Amino acid sequence: MDSRDTDWDGVRLHVVTGKGGTGKTTVAAALALALAAGGRKVLLVEVEGRQGIAQIFDRPPLPYEERRIAVAPDGGDVYALAVDPEEAMLEYMEMFYGMRTAGRALTKMGIVDFATTVAPGFRDVLVTGKTTEAVRRKGKNGRRVYDAVVLDAPPTGRVARFLNVTKEVAGLARVGPIKNHSDLVSGVLKSPETAVHFVTLLEEMPVQETLDGIAELRAAGLPQGGIFLNMVRESLLPQAVLDTAVKGGFDVAELTLGLKAAGLADGDDATKIAEALAEEVVEHARRTAIERGERASLAEAAVPQYELPLLADGVDLAGLYELAASIRTQGVA
Ligand SMILES: Nc1ncnc2c1ncn2[C@@H]1O[C@H](COP(=O)(O)OP(=O)(O)OP(=O)(O)O)[C@@H](O)[C@H]1O
Ligand SMILES: [Mg+2]
Structure with missing residues (x-):
């Protein structure tokens, strides 16, 4: 991969997590487009079976198959894959035991379902395994097929467990193909080729989850990426006005005069409008103050x-x- 002098040169697997609803899928999709820009090939992977990627790109539901889903700015392709744990398990059994047909039979008997439900660690290693396989995959020319892979990952509360496959699988298998497979997966996930990014809003809960998530990641020896502050609203007023408003010192009388002078309202109307506006200003000022506090907390990471x-x-x-x-x-x- 050519060097672009970006913050994450050398990273091939971008994992995107964050509190539910903060914009993980959106940021993962935008990141995939950005990484593909200028003629590269990027795979965007989804693991929760919700078809969020198809929705965001305005496409019909994705099959368990890598499909080109978008063209990036200045050329470049984004492929997408919705990983299905059952399909991944069949693929895995074929790869290691050459038993695809048997796998189908097991599916019919509900055993695949059983295995992926009863042992979440196993399910996770199948999904991360599929993802890391795409990261490592090489074409006939000996070069990697994808310049980068972006994973729309489970939310913060579950992500460390999801990525810490060796630990989760250790209870299932100490030796043998599952163990070897999980070691291989873990090797990619814990390497400098991986970065785990967090998406957050400037609100208390998602910020706290982000800080907790980063700490958990560090403890598990997983490589942390950046923090994406999503849905940031620009501040509409000068800091001095905001500071005064937070303290309740916003001057309604002055605003009333201003409205009258500008010919926007007169009489009682002007006062009423000014009062309503003042309330909005105070609300905006309060929110901005909270956001500043959350930014400061995030800076500690x-x-x-x-x-x-x-x-x-x-x-x-x-x-x-x-x-x-x-x-x-x-x-x-
Ligand atoms: N920057 C943004 N501006 C406006 N709306 C946004 C922005 N980012 C995300 N959204 C909207 O917020 C909602 C949640 O976004 P998204 O589905 O990406 O979050 P998520 O973290 O993947 O959610 P889930 O936890 O349910 O998977 C969507 O309706 C999305 O369109
Ligand atoms: Mg999502």
């Missing part, structure tokens, strides 16, 4: 931070490319 704007019209395809452009500008990809 001492990892690179990136900001993505709140898109007023939600995330359509154009919005996704906008976020991808922002990701590139900030030197992520």
Whole structure:
């Protein structure tokens, strides 16, 4: 892979986690587009069986198969794959035991379902195994097939367990193919080729989960990536005005005069409008103050931070490319 002088040169597997609903799927998709820009090939992997990737790219549900899903800016391709643990298990059995047919029979008997449900560690290693296989895969020319793989991962609360496959599988198998497989997977996940990124909002709960998640990751020896502050709203007023408003010192009388002078309202109307506006200003000021506090907390994690704007019209395809452009500008990809 050519060097682009970005913050994550050398990283081939970008894992994206975060509190539920903070924008993991959105950021993973935008990151994949950004990484593919300029003629590269990137695989975007989803593991939760929710078809979030298909939805975000406005496509029908994805089969268990790598499919080209988008063209990146300046050429480049994003492929997508929705990993299905059952299919991954059949593939695995064929690879290690040459027993695809037997695997089908086991599926019919409900044993595959049983194994993937009863042993979540096994299920996880199948899914991460499929992902790391795509990272390592080489073409006939001896070069890696994908320049990068982006994984839309489970939320913060589950991600360390999900990625810490060796530990989870240790209870299932100490020797043999499952153990070897999990060691191989773990080798990729814990290498400098992997980075685990966190998506957060500037709110108390997601920030706390991010800090906890980073600590858990460090303890497990997994490589941390950056923090994506998502849905960031720009501050509308100067800091001095915000500071005064938080303390309850916003001058309604002055605003009333201002509205009258500008011919926007008069009489009692002007007062009512000014009071309503003042309430909004105080609310905005309070939220901004909280956001500053959350930023300070996040700074303690001492990892690179990136900001993505709140898109007023939600995330359509154009919005996704906008976020991808922002990701590139900030030197992520
Ligand atoms: N920057 C943004 N601006 C506006 N809306 C956004 C932004 N990022 C995400 N959203 C919206 O927020 C919602 C949640 O985003 P997304 O599905 O990516 O989150 P998630 O973390 O993957 O959720 P889940 O935990 O359910 O998988 C979606 O409706 C998405 O369109
Ligand atoms: Mg999601």
